[in-house]
Amino acid sequence: MTMLSHxxxxxxxxxIWESGExxxxxxxxxxxxxxxRRFFEAAIALIVGRPADDLELYNLYSYRDLVDxxxxxxxxxxxxxxxxxxxxxTGWAKKPLFLTTDPTLVGKWAELQAEIAALAAQEAIRRVGG
Structure with missing residues (x-):
């Protein structure tokens, strides 16, 4: 099991960025x-080609905030x-945007996706009587 880096x-x-999608x-x-906050505003504005003032960004949380x-x-x-x-x-990140090269973060998200897929498969098998 992947552990997030120090x-x-x-x-x-x-x-959270509310995109058009x-x-x-x-x-x-x-x-x-x-x-x-400054980094997210600048990076996302660059990605979408719009001024930072036009972006809908909210709920900026640190690792500690998220854990707590x-x-x-x-x-x-x-x-x-x-x-x-x-x-x-009741809800997991579905459209993450990783603006970091830390491999443990991507690895942890990949593990979560595999776990979600396995649970969905088990539920489907249960429903068809397997």
Whole structure:
């Protein structure tokens, strides 16, 4: 099982970007919340070719914020939670934008996707009586 790097634990930030095609969860490593906000604004504006003032960005959270507010047993998975009810995750990041080269973050997301796919397959087999 992949564990997020020390860099992620101390420098990871996530922001939600409302694109014309739905919510995108963007991730980056930055030293402070202010530098993370500036980085996200500049990088996403460059990607979409629009001024930062035209972007709908919200919910800038640090790794610690995400862990403290999440419910997953695996604390590192909490960075990908986008909804929960009680102690059950009701939504996961579906369109992540990784603005970092940290391989542990991408690896953790890939593990989550494999787990979600396995659960969906098990549910499908259960429904058809397997």
């Amino acid at each position: 860099d992620c634990h101390v420098s990871l930030y996530r922001i 739905g919510s995108v969860q963007a991730f980056a490593l930055e030293s402070t919340r202010d530098s993370a 507010n999440g419910v997953s047993e695996d604390e590192d998975l909490r960075v990908f939670e986008v909804g929960s009810r009680g102690d059950v995750v």
